[in-house]
Every structure is written in C-alpha cells, then in structure tokens.
Amino acid sequence: MTDSKLQIERILSGDQTAFRALVEEYQRLVSHIVFRMVSTKEDREDICQDVFMRIYQNLGDFRSESKLSTWIARIAYNACLNHLEKRKLVPLEELNSPEQSLENFLERHKRPDEITEEKEVGALLENEINRMPATFRTILTLYHLEDMSYTQISEVMRLPEGTVKSYLFRARKLLKDRLKLKYQPEDLCH
Amino acid sequence: MSLKHLNDEEIQEYLDGNLPAQDRTMIEEHLERCPVCQDSLKQYRYLYDGLTKEEGFDLSNDFAKTVISRLGIETQTKPRFNYFYVLLAFLGAVIGVATIIRFIDMKSLGVTIYETIQPRFEFISVFADSVKNALLILNGNAGLVIVAGLALAFLATVDRFVLKPKYRRVSF
Ligand SMILES: [Zn+2]
Numbered sequence: 001m002t003d004s005k006l007q008i009e010r011i012l013s014g015d016q017t018a019f020r021a022l023v024e025e026y027q028r029l030v031s032h033i034v035f036r037m038v039s040t041k042e043d044r045e046d047i048c049q050d051v052f053m054r055i056y057q058n059l060g061d062f063r064s065e066s067k068l069s070t071w072i073a074r075i076a077y078n079a080c081l082n083h084l085e086k087r088k089l090v091p092l093e094e095l096n097s098p099e100q101s102l103e104n105f106l107e108r109h110k111r112p113d114e115i116t117e118e119k120e121v122g123a124l125l126e127n128e129i130n131r132m133p134a135t136f137r138t139i140l141t142l143y144h145l146e147d148m149s150y151t152q153i154s155e156v157m158r159l160p161e162g163t164v165k166s167y168l169f170r171a172r173k174l175l176k177d178r179l180k181l182k183y184q185p186e187d188l189c190h
Numbered sequence: 191m192s193l194k195h196l197n198d199e200e201i202q203e204y205l206d207g208n209l210p211a212q213d214r215t216m217i218e219e220h221l222e223r224c225p226v227c228q229d230s231l232k233q234y235r236y237l238y239d240g241l242t243k244e245e246g247f248d249l250s251n252d253f254a255k256t257v258i259s260r261l262g263i264e265t266q267t268k269p270r271f272n273y274f275y276v277l278l279a280f281l282g283a284v285i286g287v288a289t290i291i292r293f294i295d296m297k298s299l300g301v302t303i304y305e306t307i308q309p310r311f312e313f314i315s316v317f318a319d320s321v322k323n324a325l326l327i328l329n330g331n332a333g334l335v336i337v338a339g340l341a342l343a344f345l346a347t348v349d350r351f352v353l354k355p356k357y358r359r360v361s362f
Contacts, residue, residue: 016258019258020254020255020258023253023254023257023258024254027249027253027254028246031246031247031249032246035246035247041247044247045249045250045253048249048253049253049256049257049260052257053257053260053261056257056261122240122243125237125240125241140241144238144241144242145241145242169198169199169202172198172202172234172237172241173198173202175237176198176230176233176234176237179233179236179237180233
C-alpha cells in the first residue's frame with residue numbers, strides 16, 4: 001500500500017491527525033492554484049477552506065490510478081471555476097475559450113512604446129502573468145511551480161495534453177516577448 | 191551547425207529538458223556560435239527563473255485547525271447533543287416516576303384508573319388490566335426503580351466523560 005493510500009485509510013477511519021497532516025502537506029498546492037485563478041484577495045482563504053472540506057467529504061471517491069496531488073489540484077481548480085462563474089468575475093468567454101482572450105490580450109498590448117511603471121523585472125513579470133487568461137496562468141503555475149507533467153495538468157484541467165503543451169509554449173513566448181520589450185539581455189544579469 | 195536560428199519552441203524544449211541527447215547536442219553547438227540565440231536563451235532562462243519563484247499568498251497560521259473545526263461543526267456536534275439530551279430526559283422521567291411511586295398509594299390509584307377506564311373503553315380493558323398489574327407490582331418495589339435510576343445516572347456519567355472522546359474520533 002502506498003503512503004498516500006495508507007494516509008487516506010487513516011483519515012477515512014476517523015484519524016483527525018492524519019487529515020491535519022494532509023491539509024498541511026497540500027495547502028501550498030491549493031493556495032497556488034487559488035492565487036492564480038481568483039484575484040479577489042478576500043475570497044481566497046475561504047475558497048481554500050472549501051476546497052479542503054470538499055476533499056475531506058469526497059476522499060472515499062479517490063481512486064489511486066491518479067496521484068493524490070492531481071486529484072486535489074483538480075478539486076481546487078473546479079472550486080475556482082465555480083467561484084468565477086458564480087461571481088461573474090471573469091467573462092464567461094474567457095473560461096470557455098481562453099485562446100480567444102489571449103488573442104485579445106495580444107491585441108491590447110501591441111504597442112511597443114507602452115510605458116510600464118514597474119521598476120523590477122519580477123514585478124513586471126507578475127503583472128504580465130496577471131493579465132493573462134486564468135487557464136494560461138494556471139498551466140504556468142502547475143508546470144513551473146508544482147512540477148506537474150503535461151499528463152497531470154491535462155487531468156487537472158480536463159484539457160487535451162496537446163492543448164496544455166501549446167498553451168504553455170505560447171504563454172511563455174508571450175511573456176518572454178513582453179520582458180524583451182522592456183529589458184535588454186544585458187540587463188538580465190545572473 | 192545549422193544555418194537557421196533556433197525557434198522559440200526549440201529553446202523552450204531545450205530548457206524544459208525534454209529533448210533527446212542528439213537534439214540537445216545540436217542546439218548546444220548552435221548556441222556556442224550564435225549570439226542572437228544566446229540572447230534569446232538568456233531571456234527565456236530569466237523567465238523560467240521567475241516562474242519557478244514562490245508566488246501566492248499566505249494562508250492564516252491556524253488554517254488546518256480552522257478547516258478541521260469547520261468540518262467538526264457540521265459532522266460531529268449535532269448528533270452528540272441530541273443523544274445526550276435524550277438520555278437526560280429519559281433519566282429525568284425514570285426518577286420522576288420512581289418518586290411518585292415512592293410517595294403515592296399506588297394500589298388505590300391503580301384501582302381508580304382501572305375503574306375509570308374500564309367501563310368507557312371496553313376494548314382496551316386488557317391494556318388497562320396490565321397497567322393495573324404493573325402498578326401493583328411496582329408499589330411493592332419502588333426501591334428497585336430508584337436503584338435502576340441511579341444505575342442509569344452512573345452510566346450517563348461514564349458515557350459523558352469517558353466514552354465521549356472516543357465518539358468524537360469516530361464521528362469526525
Ligand atoms: Zn542562432
């Protein structure tokens with residue numbers, strides 16, 4: 001029996017300490033997804049709480065053919081989608097066809113002479129990521145921050161693997177181009 | 191060395207580490223001699239570093255505790271409360287009945303009840319009969335009922351203070 005399977009059995013048999021350990025192990029993953037998907041600060045912690053309550057209530061349905069982290073990320077992603085749809089915080093067309101809204105993004109930010117106020121490259125990058133559609137932001141986070149594979153991301157977001165890969169590559173090219181407008185390679189010292 | 195510059199996809203695949211050894215070598219050979227692609231690689235590498243940095247927001251320190259107590263409120267306290275108060279009510283009833291039995295002349299009460307009920311409701315005379323018999327028996331043994339009440343009170347105390355933590359764990 002794997003560690004996570006054993007942990008789940010303990011939680012299902014009523015072991016509160018085991019559930020606490022699970023929360024502490026995965027709260028970083030959940031908070032990253034919620035951070036990328038939901039921009040209203042005051043809602044984020046509540047959503048994270050709801051996510052873990054759903055995890056607890058549905059733990060009996062977890063099938064070990066996928067990784068526990070993938071399953072948890074999927075619950076978090078769905079909770080965020082529900083929240084965005086319910087609050088109408090993100091235009092529905094962005095959730096349904098993120099590709100379209102990336103095109104809009106490119107349209108809006110064509111001018112190379114645009115004055116950006118960010119002083120640091122990190123802040124500029126953060127700002128550019130935040131302007132992207134939620135789908136692109138989440139893929140970037142799952143891949144780079146959570147070290148998930150295309151397969152895992154496609155399970156979390158219910159997107160074909162090819163789409164995940166193409167979104168990831170396009171998002172990175174876009175961000176690189178945005179950084180290039182502002183900074184010459186020699187500024188990016190290492 | 192190929193004459194064409196590396197495209198964005200090749201550079202990203204290279205940085206992702208997803209390329210077979212042969213392709214890696216080709217890309218590295220090109221990069222060694224091409225400042226344009228070196229710049230592009232440098233920009234991408236910078237971007238990758240930024241994307242790997244810890245971002246997000248801090249959950250409150252007692253986040254796990256809050257989740258657990260929210261789950262607790264919804265799944266555990268309600269049934270506990272009902273169960274305990276049902277037990278208390280039952281105990282009260284037993285003690286009340288025992289007290290009444292101790293101080294009242296049950297024999298004549300039983301006879302009175304019987305005589306009132308019997309003529310009006312012929313069809314429940316069998317039931318009234320058994321009520322009468324029960325009351326007559328209890329009148330002689332009121333002490334027994336009180337002992338039973340005390341035993342129940344003892345069990346309730348044990349349940350409340352000894353078994354309760356166990357229930358909590360199971361129902362959580
Ligand atoms: Zn080149």
